[in-house]
Amino acid sequence: MPLSTPVPRKHLHSRNIECKGYEREDGLWDIEAHLVDSKTYTFENKERGTIASGDPVHDMWIRLTVDEELTIQKAEATTDKGPFSICRDVNTQFKLLEGLQIAPGWRKAVFGKMGGTQGCTHLNDLLIGPLAVAAFHTVSAARAKRKESAGPNQKPALLDSCHAFASDGPVVKREWPEFYQGENAN
Numbered sequence: 367m368p369l370s371t372p373v374p375r376k377h378l379h380s381r382n383i384e385c386k387g388y389e390r391e392d393g394l395w396d397i398e399a400h401l402v403d404s405k406t407y408t409f410e411n412k413e414r415g416t417i418a419s420g421d422p423v424h425d426m427w428i429r430l431t432v433d434e435e436l437t438i439q440k441a442e443a444t445t446d447k448g449p450f451s452i453c454r455d456v457n458t459q460f461k462l463l464e465g466l467q468i469a470p471g472w473r474k475a476v477f478g479k480m481g482g483t484q485g486c487t488h489l490n491d492l493l494i495g496p497l498a499v500a501a502f503h504t505v506s507a508a509r510a511k512r513k514e515s516a517g518p519n520q521k522p523a524l525l526d527s528c529h530a531f532a533s534d535g536p537v538v539k540r541e542w543p544e545f546y547q548g549e550n551a552n
Contacts, residue, residue, distance in 0.1 A: 377406050385496050387504025390431075394439060395504050399428045399497040401488060413450055422447045424488055428460070432501055434508055436468040443489055456486045468498050521545055 381403050388396040403424040411417050425447035431440040441463040445454045462479040466472075473494045480490060509523075522542055524531045531537060534548030 379406070380404050383492065383496050385500035387500050389504070389508075393433075395432050395501070397430045397432060397497055397501040397504055399492045399500065401426045401492050403488070411449055414447075424448055426486075426489055426492070428489060428492055428497055430463070430468075430497065430501065432468065432505065434505060436501055436505060438463050438466050438468070440464060445486075445489075453486065456480070456484070456489065459484055463493075468501050472498055519544070 381401065383399065383401050385397065385399045388398070390396060401424060402422050404420055404422050405417070406419055408419050409417055417423060424445075426443065426445050428443045429441070430438050432438055441460040443457045443460045445457055448454065459480050463476070466475050466479070476490060476494050477485075479485075480493075522531075522545065525533050525538060525542070525545055529535070533545060534551075539546040539548060
């Protein structure tokens, strides 16, 4: 179902985010994210001069290499375009993420290492949201296979992680009845 019809308006800004997950031959996974911001109008920038309509204001990349537990083995970022030349300076900070795990507390951990003046708002937003979700989805099949071999009575990590996986909801009742907590639960 599409959104409702908007009032007349003028398109000014676009943010495009693309995330990709790769299984590596060495048993690790690479998760890459790319962010591009652009405007629909031409404007002047004190450092870059004229930025034409459609040209990137931000063009940034992140790659995290993770293991099956989503522990970061290697982290890197690059800023191809930013509004200021010093925007690239924070890219070296990404090494500080190595050893962290994408798990509960991820947002706090990222901001603890790269918050405020130690990081970049756009790269941090990409890290804590889309890239973390892409990492989870990329590695989840391998994790599910491992848990399957561990035994049938292990509580799925997805339980209560969102509306669809509420322990009292229809998806859990159908997929994991032994963990269902709703009406008529055993």
